[in-house]
Amino acid sequence: xxxxxxxxxxxxxxxxxxxxxxxxxxxxxxxxxxxxxxxxxxxxxxxxxxxxxxxxxxxxxxxxxxxxxxxxxxxxxxxxxxxxxxxxxxxxxxxxxxxxxxxxxxxxxxxxxxxxxxxxxxxxxxxxxxxxxxxxxxxxxxxxxxx
Amino acid sequence: xxxxxxxxxxxxxxxxxxxxxxxxxxxxxxxxxxxxxxxxxxxxxxxxxxxxxxxxxxxxxxxxxxxxxxxxxxxxxxxxxxxxxxxxxxxxxxxxxxxxxxxxxxxxxxx
Numbered sequence: 001x002x003x004x005x006x007x008x009x010x011x012x013x014x015x016x017x018x019x020x021x022x023x024x025x026x027x028x029x030x031x032x033x034x035x036x037x038x039x040x041x042x043x044x045x046x047x048x049x050x051x052x053x054x055x056x057x058x059x060x061x062x063x064x065x066x067x068x069x070x071x072x073x074x075x076x077x078x079x080x081x082x083x084x085x086x087x088x089x090x091x092x093x094x095x096x097x098x099x100x101x102x103x104x105x106x107x108x109x110x111x112x113x114x115x116x117x118x119x120x121x122x123x124x125x126x127x128x129x130x131x132x133x134x135x136x137x138x139x140x141x142x143x144x145x146x147x
Numbered sequence: 148x149x150x151x152x153x154x155x156x157x158x159x160x161x162x163x164x165x166x167x168x169x170x171x172x173x174x175x176x177x178x179x180x181x182x183x184x185x186x187x188x189x190x191x192x193x194x195x196x197x198x199x200x201x202x203x204x205x206x207x208x209x210x211x212x213x214x215x216x217x218x219x220x221x222x223x224x225x226x227x228x229x230x231x232x233x234x235x236x237x238x239x240x241x242x243x244x245x246x247x248x249x250x251x252x253x254x255x256x257x258x
Contacts, residue, residue: 125244
């Protein structure tokens with residue numbers, strides 16, 4: 001796409017969207033939102049940049065290797081956080097019983113495992129949206145060349 | 148009951164001979180009507196919205212709202228339910244995402 005207005009606007013807006021996405025992810029235990037919605041916001045900002053510029057510029061932001069590492073790392077981190085409970089002797093995905101510090105209610109660093117799991121979920125959802133977008137776009141591109 | 152049957156049969160004949168629909172179209176409209184009837188029936192049978200005597204207002208939401216902050220330390224009760232009390236369900240959701248992305252990569256990645 002060659003539209004100058006769309007390019008400049010999206011370049012100005014994208015960092016704010018990303019900061020907002022990180023804010024929603026990290027305040028999942030305090031305010032409405034959480035890993036799924038914040039990750040979707042963050043992933044949408046990367047998709048916005050890739051749509052308003054071309055795909056090569058977009059692909060520079062986050063490579064395939066990084067995306068797949070983040071993808072698997074998010075899921076793995078979730079499971080490992082759950083397994084901490086088993087290792088300590090409580091249930092799978094236990095929070096207070098597994099000894100996670102709950103902190104002071106309402107503070108930023110509080111709620112123990114919820115904070116950690118929300119962060120992992122946000123990373124996973126953001127990388128899922130980006131990977132899905134690039135794979136569908138590139139798959140269409142490749143088959144268009146072949147036929 | 149006879150009235151309803153009569154109306155259905157009259158509607159079939161009207162669609163078939165007045166509107167000149169094919170048998171397939173008549174069947175489709177009847178099937179959609181049947182599904183719509185069961186949907187409306189189910190919605191009509193649902194408990195009224197916000198009634199304190201609804202079956203969902205049992206001891207579980209009382210526990211979540213009463214002791215949720217002490218149990219989990221999260222002010223956001225939705226977060227404390229989906230990531231603490233029902234965290235295994237959320238792990239399943241993350242697995243659905245993972246399987247979806249694996250399927251997309253396996254189908255679309257040509258190189």
